[in-house]
Amino acid sequence: MSQLLARFDKNWIGVAAIAFMLAACADDAGVTPDPDPDPDPDPVVVDPALPADWQNPPGDLLAGSSTTHGSTGVTDASVVAPFMRFPFEEGPAFANSQIFGQGGGGYGGGAWPAPGGSENDAANFDYAWRDNFCEARTNPAKHTNALCDGGLGHNGQDIRPATCENAVHWLVAPEDGHISWVGSISVNVFGAESGYIYKHLHMQTPLPGWVEVGAPVTKGQRIARVSDRLSSSSRATTVHLHFEIHGSAEIDGVMRTGPLPPYSSLVEAYMDLVADNPDQIDPVAPPADITKCTEPQWP
Numbered sequence: 034m035s036q037l038l039a040r041f042d043k044n045w046i047g048v049a050a051i052a053f054m055l056a057a058c059a060d061d062a063g064v065t066p067d068p069d070p071d072p073d074p075d076p077v078v079v080d081p082a083l084p085a086d087w088q089n090p091p092g093d094l095l096a097g098s099s100t101t102h103g104s105t106g107v108t109d110a111s112v113v114a115p116f117m118r119f120p121f122e123e124g125p126a127f128a129n130s131q132i133f134g135q136g137g138g139g140y141g142g143g144a145w146p147a148p149g150g151s152e153n154d155a156a157n158f159d160y161a162w163r164d165n166f167c168e169a170r171t172n173p174a175k176h177t178n179a180l181c182d183g184g185l186g187h188n189g190q191d192i193r194p195a196t197c198e199n200a201v202h203w204l205v206a207p208e209d210g211h212i213s214w215v216g217s218i219s220v221n222v223f224g225a226e227s228g229y230i231y232k233h234l235h236m237q238t239p240l241p242g243w244v245e246v247g248a249p250v251t252k253g254q255r256i257a258r259v260s261d262r263l264s265s266s267s268r269a270t271t272v273h274l275h276f277e278i279h280g281s282a283e284i285d286g287v288m289r290t291g292p293l294p295p296y297s298s299l300v301e302a303y304m305d306l307v308a309d310n311p312d313q314i315d316p317v318a319p320p321a322d323i324t325k326c327t328e329p330q331w332p
């Protein structure tokens with residue numbers, strides 16, 4: 034019986050079955066319980082709102098998009114921030130490359146070419162998610178990353194909101210903490226539970242007196258709107274969030290400090306968002322109003 038209890042210790046149905054059998058044994062000690070009453074006691078729960086192939090695995094970069102023209106980033110699937118809320122208030126959201134996606138500008142003056150097309154392409158606002166933490170970058174002052182090919186990487190994950198409308202979609206605090214930095218296009222949050230710094234770029238310029246350094250925030254609190262700002266006077270490739278997690282965590286068996294791969298944490302947080310807000314999110318249908326968006330205006 035102890036073996037049966039151990040088998041079912043994570044399964045309420047199993048526990049209920051054990052309780053029933055114990056009661057039955059008390060009534061009729063001569064009956065031996067079925068040694069395997071349910072050969073498949075743990076049903077697989079699939080979130081009905083997300084398509085089965087909604088995400089590529091961590092480290093699966095777009096072909097040739099790493100700094101050494103490779104296609105592999107950080108494949109360790111560790112969720113470094115398991116308590117993190119998804120950074121957009123609502124979905125759907127699409128983690129994917131901006132400069133190597135449709136309508137992107139490529140990188141390195143053609144050394145890493147762009148695929149063409151339009152940033153409004155429906156493919157940019159659809160699944161599957163794509164990791165771009167180790168996407169090509171070449172400035173050691175900004176892009177050093179020992180986890181990525183060539184020791185250089187993008188250091189964050191780019192995420193499109195539901196539509197490419199500028200300054201419409203809300204960025205929210207990933208956990209309780211406080212605002213630790215406000216720049217012309219950036220808002221950082223210090224997470225009190227994790228000790229991480231969450232960096233958010235390309236935001237609409239925060240309003241003075243609204244989010245200020247030191248101001249406390251609660252998980253899910255609105256802190257900025259997702260925008261296309263590269264600086265206060267120029268445009269990033271697209272309307273998107275560039276999201277970074279800074280802190281220390283074990284990656285591929287080594288303790289790392291610096292920008293941590295956020296992809297798997299975002300996957301987990303997004304699944305939570307979809308599960309918690311099934312009425313607010315239509316994760317399957319492409320947004321109908323992406324034609325509202327403007328074409329890129331290269332700075």
Ligand SMILES: [Zn+2]
Nearest residue numbers: 189190191275
């Ligand atoms: Zn980015």
